[in-house]
Amino acid sequence: MTLTRDKISNDLKMIVGNESVVTDEQVLKENSHDRFRKYEDINGIYTRPMPAALVKVKDTKDVSSVLKYANENGINVVPRTGGSATEGGLETALENSLVVDGSEMNEIIKIDTYNMLATAQCGVPLEVLEDKLREQGYTTGHSPQSKPLAQMGGLVATRSIGQFSTLYGGIEDMVVGLEAVFPNGEITRIKNVPRRAAGPDIRHVIMGNEGALCYITEVTVKIFKYQPENNKFLGYTLENMKTGFEILREVMVAGYKPSVARLYDEEDGAYHFSHFADDKCVLIFMAEGPKAIADATAEAIAEIVTKYDECKPVEEHYIKTWFEHLNWDPAAVAEERVEIVETQNLGFTTEVSGNWDVIHDIYQSAIERVRNEVPDITLLGGHSSHSYMTGTNVYFVYYYNLVDIKPEEEISKYHYPIQNIIVEETLKHGGSMCHHHGVGKHRTHFIKEEYTSSYYILENLKKAFDPNGIMNAGTIFPIE
Numbered sequence: 001m002t003l004t005r006d007k008i009s010n011d012l013k014m015i016v017g018n019e020s021v022v023t024d025e026q027v028l029k030e031n032s033h034d035r036f037r038k039y040e041d042i043n044g045i046y047t048r049p050m051p052a053a054l055v056k057v058k059d060t061k062d063v064s065s066v067l068k069y070a071n072e073n074g075i076n077v078v079p080r081t082g083g084s085a086t087e088g089g090l091e092t093a094l095e096n097s098l099v100v101d102g103s104e105m106n107e108i109i110k111i112d113t114y115n116m117l118a119t120a121q122c123g124v125p126l127e128v129l130e131d132k133l134r135e136q137g138y139t140t141g142h143s144p145q146s147k148p149l150a151q152m153g154g155l156v157a158t159r160s161i162g163q164f165s166t167l168y169g170g171i172e173d174m175v176v177g178l179e180a181v182f183p184n185g186e187i188t189r190i191k192n193v194p195r196r197a198a199g200p201d202i203r204h205v206i207m208g209n210e211g212a213l214c215y216i217t218e219v220t221v222k223i224f225k226y227q228p229e230n231n232k233f234l235g236y237t238l239e240n241m242k243t244g245f246e247i248l249r250e251v252m253v254a255g256y257k258p259s260v261a262r263l264y265d266e267e268d269g270a271y272h273f274s275h276f277a278d279d280k281c282v283l284i285f286m287a288e289g290p291k292a293i294a295d296a297t298a299e300a301i302a303e304i305v306t307k308y309d310e311c312k313p314v315e316e317h318y319i320k321t322w323f324e325h326l327n328w329d330p331a332a333v334a335e336e337r338v339e340i341v342e343t344q345n346l347g348f349t350t351e352v353s354g355n356w357d358v359i360h361d362i363y364q365s366a367i368e369r370v371r372n373e374v375p376d377i378t379l380l381g382g383h384s385s386h387s388y389m390t391g392t393n394v395y396f397v398y399y400y401n402l403v404d405i406k407p408e409e410e411i412s413k414y415h416y417p418i419q420n421i422i423v424e425e426t427l428k429h430g431g432s433m434c435h436h437h438g439v440g441k442h443r444t445h446f447i448k449e450e451y452t453s454s455y456y457i458l459e460n461l462k463k464a465f466d467p468n469g470i471m472n473a474g475t476i477f478p479i480e
Helices: 005-016 025-030 035-044 058-074 125-134 152-157 241-253 266-273 290-306 315-321 329-341 359-373 407-428 444-463
Strands: 055-056 076-082 097-101 108-112 116-123 175-183 187-190 217-221 232-238 260-264 281-287 313-314 345-355 378-383 392-400
Touching: 005 055, 005 058, 025 055, 035 359, 035 407, 058 076, 058 097, 058 175, 076 152, 076 217, 076 329, 108 125, 108 241, 116 125, 116 152, 116 329, 152 217, 232 290, 232 315, 241 260, 241 281, 241 290, 241 359, 241 378, 241 392, 260 266, 266 281, 266 315, 266 378, 266 392, 281 290, 281 315, 313 315, 315 392, 329 345, 345 359, 359 392, 359 407, 392 407, 407 444
Parallel strands: 055 097, 076 097
Antiparallel strands: 108 116, 116 217, 175 187, 175 217, 232 281, 232 313, 260 281, 260 378, 345 392, 378 392
8 A cells, every 4th residue: 555645754754753744835845856957946847756855864773764664664865965966867756755864874984094095975075085195195086176165975876986086986986885774774884994805895786876776875985195295287279179089098098097087178168268268169188196107297298298399388377277267156056047037048978988989970970960950059069078098978068948848848858859869879889878976867768778688697685685676666677
């Protein structure tokens, strides 16, 4: 028998206490979606099914008790921490879901500078942890644009990446150990060790699960020495993306590890660097770490770039100033909302990845199709921001004017068609449909094509760990 909303909220109050169960209608509406539907939210329109309650968990025991209750009663659970997701992973796909908010689990448990580890609960904001570490001369090395908003549990759950990934890696390269709770209430802990060969690496069952398999409650990450005084910045303008991709490939294949290696096309470059880009592509690097390494890395990259006559150097201070204003804080989000209302111009991003031999084709074919097939585009560009020995990503950026359209129609007229074109072209050329924002609920229709025969493995993780299907319905795994 399906439980009523009142029954669910009253039961939860008995489990975690009255003050931890929120049933205010406006709060529930605001927690029924994420930034994928920001235009609906700005206009006060909420099209997702209403949650039964928002549950503020205080510790791992609370999480275990709530998940066990939901599992026994067939109630959908949407895990949430910082709320900065962009792909619909925080949307409530089913009526009377529970949004389980871990943002009050916000203790930095331990900073261990001898073993170079930091342990934090899921609700610790990354910026808070990073500031604490920098006071002691250390860093996580993790700096996504959402750093002022994002919290540790969500960063791991979405398999996030930071702006310095070319040196430090993605979150999966930083996580050492984890604590998580599975739908039956089972609390599991993966111990903090440098490496082991005791079977499959089970951290990867939890990292990137987007709340579709379990609830992450605690995270231990590596830390690094923080030495900003050694940072070196390099910038160049150039004529075309193909040359830029080739330079990125040469730097990575040669074995150099700048913390930042970015390539912007003309339109995206003009958006960020109008004061010097002059309608050209822009290539930027940052080298960091011990002084000898940073200096040698910068010198080697400069030597590679000088082989390409079309690359013209940019004064270092331009690049340094730009880096200091990269991250989005609550004030920037508020300013964006005002700007959207005033201009009726809306922007989103879609990120994909591919090997070196296909990445330019992915970029070129996706741009061409969007221009030809989607109306009212005001900006369409992209950049590469995370490179590897074997390839790189493209982060497509697009803005469009909202012409004669209701807020709830924006997604189907503009956002879906653009994202679908980008993903279709990426998969057609052999790339990956999402690089670091996660699958959410709006790329699930591509998940089987992404995995092909290996979808068998992914599908059986869901069957094994969430047999009743109560974890974040519609995220990663499509609702059939």
